[in-house]
Amino acid sequence: MSGPAAEWDAALAEGRFLIQQPVDGSRAVFPPRAFAPGTGGELEWVEASGLGTVYSATWIQRKPPEPPYNVVLVDLAEGARMMGRVDGVTPETLHIGMAVKARIIAGETPVIVFDPVEQAHG
């Protein structure tokens, strides 16, 4: 029987982004754990909506002509926070508070990245 991290990995390999929800209804937990941090309470797996908001962002510079790449912290709609990156943005367009949605890049080691969410025009 695998631990929670391996279970999370297995789901991601199947294209599913799981997150853990405490049964007492408090905010979601990431990274995966065997029990709820701080309380020891029970956790259950739920599918993450993938929706989130950029909490902070940095652009890491590389030797030209390599462009800089970003690293962000994303507050997931379920309440957990994770590191990530936002694709399809520039230092001018990426901003704290930006709405994003998770996408899984499949591969030998699948990775979760984020895309900007088009805001509905009023």
Next chain:
Amino acid sequence: MGDIFPRGRVSVAGASTFGVGEMPGHSTIEMAGKAVQLALADAAIGLPEVDGLFIALPDDLFAGLSLAQYLGLHPRFTDNNRAGGASFMSHLVTAVTMLEAGYLDCAVIAYGANQRSSGGKLSTPARPDRWDAPYNPMYPLSFYALAAARHMHQYGTTREELASVAVAAREWANTNPEAFAKGPLSIEDVVNSRLISSPIRARDCCLVTDGAAAMVLTRTDRAKDGPRPLVPILGAAAATWYNSVTQADDITVTAAAESGPRAMAMAGLTPGQINTVQLYDAFTINTILFLEDLGFCPKGEGGKFVASGAISPGGSLPVNTNGGGLSCCHPGMYGMFAMVEAVRQMRGEAANQIAGAKTALAHGNGGTLSAQATVIFGNAETI
């Protein structure tokens, strides 16, 4: 219960630095060993009297054992706590309580590193964890950049305010013979320096130097008969909230908001009664975060506070009077150097001595704003 501290019952009997700046041709244990020798000479205590060893080295997971071997001692206890740059303040908590309890009679805390001579890059076995690693953050720099970016967003902290921390540190360093980085440094120099991981630029970053430091602790009833001015330890608290700052509830609030008030309560002091602050300024944002969290200015106003000149020479709260990690030295885990500068201030022998200073706060930071530990030192008048 909890947080009972033997205020003033344990004191710093000896303190030293060795090889600050560049000390080529020395291993880390040689550096640390030399600092221990100097600290014991400072205390006029013989090597065989040492019965507790507290140490963290950048390249040795068994540093406590290595130091016992190097010194040729059979200590009653070794402690190799690795809370990054806060390790040594954490060591002090353990050492003080063990000395007070009578388990130990003479404790040594030591650090040594050859970061500059061994390659000029920060050498650390620490890495991002498996959840952060896929995104290739620079470790630890990008984690501090994320805190700085959020602080700027949340409170309107400016690039120039961050830069003023580096400028203040340089002003202190310029009159400290031991400091490694000297010379003029302007706000413009900092804000125009090479961008590394936004908003952090090259001049927002601490130095990479060699250096070693050590302190000898004994119960105060013994230290008061020693050759050096008495430096009693009035309070000490460690706080650990996570390993990766990714897990912070609010990335602009560190565990210094816990360790600082706890240490000050032990000491019976308020921030207004602290005469000088020595803190771990790995990056310019650190100074702002810690001054807020330790209670020297309100949360969110750290940028304005540092830019006002308050922490600079002649300011109302002298901070990092040796030049700090930004301009004095940064051989990796800086915590020891903050404590030794605080001790020098309490003895009245600092290069940039603050006249009449009776209390000094030393604050260590480890990991990615993860582990925080605060120590408050006094002079003989404070007990």
